[in-house]
Amino acid sequence: MEQKLKGQIAIITGASSGIGAGCAIELAKAGATVVVNYPIPQGKEMAERVVEEIIANGGTAISYKCDVSKEDEVTGMFADTVKEFGTVDILVNNAGLQKDAPFTEMTLDQWNYVLAVNLTGQFLCAREAIKEFLRRGVNGKSKSAGKIICMSSVHEVIPWAGHANYAASKGGVMLMMKTIAQEFAPKMIRINSIAPGAIATPINHDAWDTQAHLQELLKLIPQKRVGQVGDIGKAAVWLASDDSDYVNGTTLFVDGGMTLYPGFEDNG
Numbered sequence: 001m002e003q004k005l006k007g008q009i010a011i012i013t014g015a016s017s018g019i020g021a022g023c024a025i026e027l028a029k030a031g032a033t034v035v036v037n038y039p040i041p042q043g044k045e046m047a048e049r050v051v052e053e054i055i056a057n058g059g060t061a062i063s064y065k066c067d068v069s070k071e072d073e074v075t076g077m078f079a080d081t082v083k084e085f086g087t088v089d090i091l092v093n094n095a096g097l098q099k100d101a102p103f104t105e106m107t108l109d110q111w112n113y114v115l116a117v118n119l120t121g122q123f124l125c126a127r128e129a130i131k132e133f134l135r136r137g138v139n140g141k142s143k144s145a146g147k148i149i150c151m152s153s154v155h156e157v158i159p160w161a162g163h164a165n166y167a168a169s170k171g172g173v174m175l176m177m178k179t180i181a182q183e184f185a186p187k188m189i190r191i192n193s194i195a196p197g198a199i200a201t202p203i204n205h206d207a208w209d210t211q212a213h214l215q216e217l218l219k220l221i222p223q224k225r226v227g228q229v230g231d232i233g234k235a236a237v238w239l240a241s242d243d244s245d246y247v248n249g250t251t252l253f254v255d256g257g258m259t260l261y262p263g264f265e266d267n268g
């Protein structure tokens with residue numbers, strides 16, 4: 001595989017499982033040195049397994065504990081990464097979670113927790129990444145001074161009953177991403193989102209764990225397969241590489257057609 005990210009340093013949040021782990025593995029295959037972030041001490045073992053897989057593939061990675069919703073922990077993660085590796089070239093703003101409830105039963109804690117991780121976490125990490133990109137400027141490793149990939153969701157455009165906090169967080173990610181892409185494009189910083197559809201990970205295990213659930217889910221996916229983390233990881237490599245150099249402020253939907261109004265598949 002051509003190493004399109006050779007010598008670049010990537011922080012990937014929430015990378016001890018699911019899509020984040022998939023992105024870490026694909027970015028490392030493309031030559032990036034990867035910081036595999038995880039939020040709580042208990043996540044260390046899973047993060048270390050991702051690091052071991054990357055090293056076994058010939059790549060370079062470390063694990064790093066940081067709760068992305070905590071400002072001091074985020075500034076610490078960026079400072080330590082710069083100290084260890086000299087800079088940060090790529091941020092994959094991936095950490096996210098769900099705390100679902102019917103709207104009238106949703107507690108303020110459930111609302112605040114999802115917004116804190118999914119939106120404020122992306123703000124804090126993007127802010128620290130951009131400060132470092134601006135400090136360093138374009139350094140010859142890439143046409144950009146830095147790249148950010150925000151992990152959004154098809155629910156940045158598809159309303160989702162029973163998940164108002166999650167959908168609001170992803171809608172927020174969409175306009176934060178576009179706004180900062182506009183603000184920093186003149187500084188050669190590229191910021192885009194990936195909006196996954198249904199990707200088989202721990203976050204949505206209930207949606208595909210039985211044949212009955214899977215068949216229901218497939219009704220929403222014109223391509224008739226559930227996505228895999230590698231589908232997202234490969235898209236992340238493209239968005240992080242100079243192959244997408246003129247792509248800025250856009251959301252790449254990687255969803256097997258989920259946003260194509262599958263209800264109209266049979267002529268409406």
Ligand code: NAD
Binds near residue numbers: 020037069152204
């Ligand atoms: P996942 O549960 O496997 O991954 C989420 C990761 O975020 C976990 O590793 C978790 O430890 C981490 N995390 C949670 N809180 C954190 C915090 N405070 N600080 C740092 N890390 C934290 O699920 P996933 O499906 O891989 O989700 C990854 C991202 O993809 C999320 O943003 C999610 O919203 C998005 N997404 C997933 C799907 C899907 O179908 N799986 C679809 C659309 C969007």
